[in-house]
Amino acid sequence: MNNAQTNPQDPAGEASNAAADLSQEQGASAGPEARLAEVEARLAEMSDAYLRAKAEVENIRRRSEEEMSKARKFAVESFAEALLPVMDSMEAAIAMPEAKVETVLEGVHATKRQLASALERNKVLEINPAAAAKFDPHQHQAISVVPAEQDPGTVVAVLQKGYSINERVLRPALVTVSAPR
Structure with missing residues (x-):
């Protein structure tokens, strides 16, 4: 019996130990030609498995490249679809050149709401810091520093919203940012 410990309650362990013992006996009694044929068959089997795995990896790589290409190509599709009602509203406004200023202004406000909604649905959010908010160089760009009656390094006014x-x-x-005192 070989040196591996066997668990009497593990029949699979016993079977694998017996198979290993049998394999060792056959290898010892078989001639070198038989052993060489066995090794060559195993090599051919492993070579075939390797080539199949390599082909599968190549197919996966090619498919993922195609999917990424399609994703890039159609990434803006939902965004463009959300903007179409905004375009429709603007075209309707242009089609009414005789409209009163109040009516046009009301339409502009409605169109702005449509645009804001489309942007929000597509995760485009406003960056509009409140007065006296702490200046954040990652989200704000200071255009000027002015003396102000608030804490230094805080937002005095927003000149243009960010997104x-x-x-x-x-x-x-x-x-604009408040100056140090």
Whole structure:
């Protein structure tokens, strides 16, 4: 019997030990030609398995490249679809050149709401810091530093809103910042 410990309650362990013992006996009694044929058969089997695995990896790589290409190509599809109602509203406004200023202004406000909704649905959010908010160089761009009656390094006024998409800044908010005292 070999040196491996066998567990009497593990029939699989006993079977594998018996198979190993039998394999060792056959290897010792078989001639070198038979052993060489066995090794060559095993090599051919492993070579075939290797080639199949390599082909599978190549197929997966090719499919993932195709999927990424399609994802890039159609990434803006939902965003463009959300903007179509905004375009429709603008075209309707242009089609009414005789409209009163109040009516046009009301339409502009409605169109702005549509645009804001489309941006929000696509995770494009405003960066509009409140007055006296702490200046954040990751989201704000200081245009000027002015003396003010508030804590130094805080936002005095927003000159232009900024925007972010999925927590990544597209455009920082342009702000004036309070000067150190």
